[in-house]
Amino acid sequence: MTEIKHDALTYDYIIIGGGTSGSVAARRIAEGNINFTVCLLEAGPSNDGIVCSQMPGAWTTMRKTPLDWNFNTTPQTGFNNRIAYIPQARFLGGCSGMNGTVLLRGVKADYDRIDNMGNPGWSWNEMLPFFKASETFHPSDWHQADMTCHGTNGPLNTTVYPIAPISKKVLESFIDSGFDYKPDMFVQGDYEGVGHATRTVYNGIRSSSADFIHSYNKTNLTVRTGIYVDRIILEKNNSLNKEEREYKAIGVEAHDEANGQLITIKARKEIILSAGILIIIIIELIGKYVYASYQVNDPSLTFNSLVYHPDGLTLLIKNWQETKTGLMANIPIGCYAYKRVDQTIQDPVWEAAKQKKQSNGLCDCDPAGQWSNQPHVELTTTEIFMSAPHIRNTDGQPYDPVNGEGVITLFVFLCGPQSRGTIRLSSNDPRSMPIIDHAWLDNDLDLTVLAEGCRLGHEVLTKGKGTKDIIIGPWPKTFSYPETTTGWKEHVRMFSDACYHSGGTCKMAPDSDPMGVVDCRLRVRNVTGLRIADMSIMPILNSGHTQAPAYAIGEKVAHMVLEDANDSSTTNI
Incomplete structure (x- = not known):
C-alpha cells in the first residue's frame, strides 16, 4: 500500500x-x-467551448478525436468478424x-x-x-x-421534438399496424406501443x-x-x-x-x-441494433435535401450559429416504439428455447429471457439517411444519397440481450486500451429476436397505411430486403452495429x-x-x-x- x-x-x-x-x-x-x-x-x-457538443446535430463529429476514448472491440464473430468502434466521450x-x-x-x-x-x-x-x-x-x-x-x-433541460412529415406518416403506419399510440410512454414505463422520446435539448442547445x-x-x-x-x-x-x-x-x-x-x-x-x-x-452486457434504409417517393417529406447538396452542411451550421434553429438544433429521428415478438415469431430456435424452459419448469421468463411485461425490440426511424461507416460504400455502392433523393433509415434495437462479453486488461498500465469482446450475437436467441424485429419493422413501413404508398424500395436501389427468416438473420449479421449502450x-x-x-x-x-x-x-x-x-x-x-x-x-x- x-x-x-x-x-x-x-x-x-x-x-x-x-x-x-x-x-x-x-x-x-x-x-x-x-x-x-x-x-x-x-x-x-x-x-466549455466545445461547440460540437452544444450543437445537437454535430454529435458524431467528436468521434475519433481527442474528445473520445476511441475504444475498439476484438473481431466479433457474430458481426462477420468485424471490429466495432465504441465511442466514449472524454x-x-x-x-x-x-x-x-x-x-x-x-x-x-x-x-x-x-x-x-x-x-x-x-x-x-x-x-x-x-x-x-x-x-x-x-x-x-x-x-x-x-x-x-x-x-x-x-438542471437538465428537456423537451420533445416536433416530428417531420415523414415521421407523421411512419407514426400512422405504426398505429395502423396495431401499435397503441401512447404519446409519453417512455417516461411512463410502458412496454408496448408507439410514442415520442424526451430529448436533452432545449432552445436548440444540448443540455x-x-x-x-x-x-x-x-x-x-x-x-x-x-x-x-x-x-x-x-x-x-x-x-x-x-x-x-x-x-x-x-x-x-x-x-x-x-x-x-x-x-x-x-x-x-x-x-x-x-x-x-x-x-x-x-463482465459486461451490451445492446446492439440493425439498420435498413428505404427510399421515399417524395423527398420533401424528409430532411435529406437540406444535407445532401454541396452547401448543405455549411448553411445548416451557419443557421444554428445565428439562430439556434434548423436541422443542427436537433437529431432528426422520429417516433419510437416498443414491441414484443412472441406473438409473431416463427423460428425453430425460439420454439426449442421455449420447450426447454417449459420442460425445466423455468416459466418466469420467455425464451429470450424477458418477463412478459418487457419488450424484445425498440424500433425507430430517421428523418434523413443515417448508417454506420462499415455499411456505406459497400461493394461500390453510394456512400450517401444524392441531392433529390429522399431516404429514411429504420433502426431496430435489441432489448434484453442474452449475449455476454468480457473486458480484460491488456497490461498493468492503467492507460493501456482494454481488450473488449462484446460477443455480439453469440447467442442464437439474440439473432433470432433481432431478425424478427427487422421483419416487423419492414412490414410496418411497407404495409402500414401511412407509408405503404410512399416507400418505393430499399436504398441503395440495387439492394433488396429478405423474404425469409434466414435472409433476415443474414441481414442482421451484415448490417448490425453497436448502439454504445453497455452495462x-x-x-x-x-x-x-x-x-x-x-x-x-x-x-x-x-x-x-x-x-x-x-x-x-x-x-x-x-x-x-x-x-x-x-x-x-x-x-x-x-x-x-x-x-x-x-x-x-x-x-x-
Whole structure:
C-alpha cells in the first residue's frame, strides 16, 4: 500500500469521472451539505467551448478525436468478424455531451426485476423520483405530456421534438399496424406501443450533466479537469470487528495530463468511482441494433435535401450559429416504439428455447429471457439517411444519397440481450486500451429476436397505411430486403452495429451472487469508503437507451451517500 503524503490535498468526497453519473453525484452531494467538500476529477477537458457538443446535430463529429476514448472491440464473430468502434466521450459531461440526446428510461418491469434480483430500493416506483429529479421538462403544445412523470426543477433541460412529415406518416403506419399510440410512454414505463422520446435539448442547445456543474456556484465543490486517476489507494482495515470490510479506500493517485505532474488526493469520507462502463473491468452486457434504409417517393417529406447538396452542411451550421434553429438544433429521428415478438415469431430456435424452459419448469421468463411485461425490440426511424461507416460504400455502392433523393433509415434495437462479453486488461498500465469482446450475437436467441424485429419493422413501413404508398424500395436501389427468416438473420449479421449502450461490468447484486461487485447501496464488496456509480452497476440492461438511468444513478448514489453520512453523524453523537 502507498503511504499518503501529509501535504496531499484532502476533501470529504472524491468523485472519479465527470460523466453523466459522476457530475450529477458531485453536484448533489455538494449541495446536500455545504459543509462537505467535494472534488470531481475528470480526465478530459471542460466542455466549455466545445461547440460540437452544444450543437445537437454535430454529435458524431467528436468521434475519433481527442474528445473520445476511441475504444475498439476484438473481431466479433457474430458481426462477420468485424471490429466495432465504441465511442466514449472524454470531457466534462461525458457521453451526455455527445450522445443522440434520447432520454428513454426503460420500462417498469426492468427496474422491478432489478429489485427482485435482491437489490431493494431499485424498483420502478422507487426510481421514479430520481428520474424526475434531474429534469426540467419544457412541454410542447402538440405533445400530450404526462407531467406527473416529468421533473420540473432539475438542471437538465428537456423537451420533445416536433416530428417531420415523414415521421407523421411512419407514426400512422405504426398505429395502423396495431401499435397503441401512447404519446409519453417512455417516461411512463410502458412496454408496448408507439410514442415520442424526451430529448436533452432545449432552445436548440444540448443540455448535459455538465450543466449540473456549471449551474452550481458554491465553493465546496472543486472540479479538476485534465486529471487522470491512475489508481485508488487502499489500506488494510485494522478493526477487530469481523463485520468490518478488509480494506478501506483512502485516496487516489493521479497525474495532470498537461504536464505529467503526479498528484495525491485524500478522501476523509468516501470515493465514488464513475469512470465509465469501459474503464472498469469485470463482465459486461451490451445492446446492439440493425439498420435498413428505404427510399421515399417524395423527398420533401424528409430532411435529406437540406444535407445532401454541396452547401448543405455549411448553411445548416451557419443557421444554428445565428439562430439556434434548423436541422443542427436537433437529431432528426422520429417516433419510437416498443414491441414484443412472441406473438409473431416463427423460428425453430425460439420454439426449442421455449420447450426447454417449459420442460425445466423455468416459466418466469420467455425464451429470450424477458418477463412478459418487457419488450424484445425498440424500433425507430430517421428523418434523413443515417448508417454506420462499415455499411456505406459497400461493394461500390453510394456512400450517401444524392441531392433529390429522399431516404429514411429504420433502426431496430435489441432489448434484453442474452449475449455476454468480457473486458480484460491488456497490461498493468492503467492507460493501456482494454481488450473488449462484446460477443455480439453469440447467442442464437439474440439473432433470432433481432431478425424478427427487422421483419416487423419492414412490414410496418411497407404495409402500414401511412407509408405503404410512399416507400418505393430499399436504398441503395440495387439492394433488396429478405423474404425469409434466414435472409433476415443474414441481414442482421451484415448490417448490425453497436448502439454504445453497455452495462454490467460492476454488477449490483446481493452477497450470494458470486458475480456481484457492489451492493444495493453501490458499496464495493470488502472495501470501506468506495462506491461505484454509473451504468456498470446495472445487473441487466434497461430496455432502450442508457442515458436516463445514468442520470438516475447519479441522483440515487448522492441520496444514499448523504443518508449514510447523516446516520454516521447521529451515531457519533
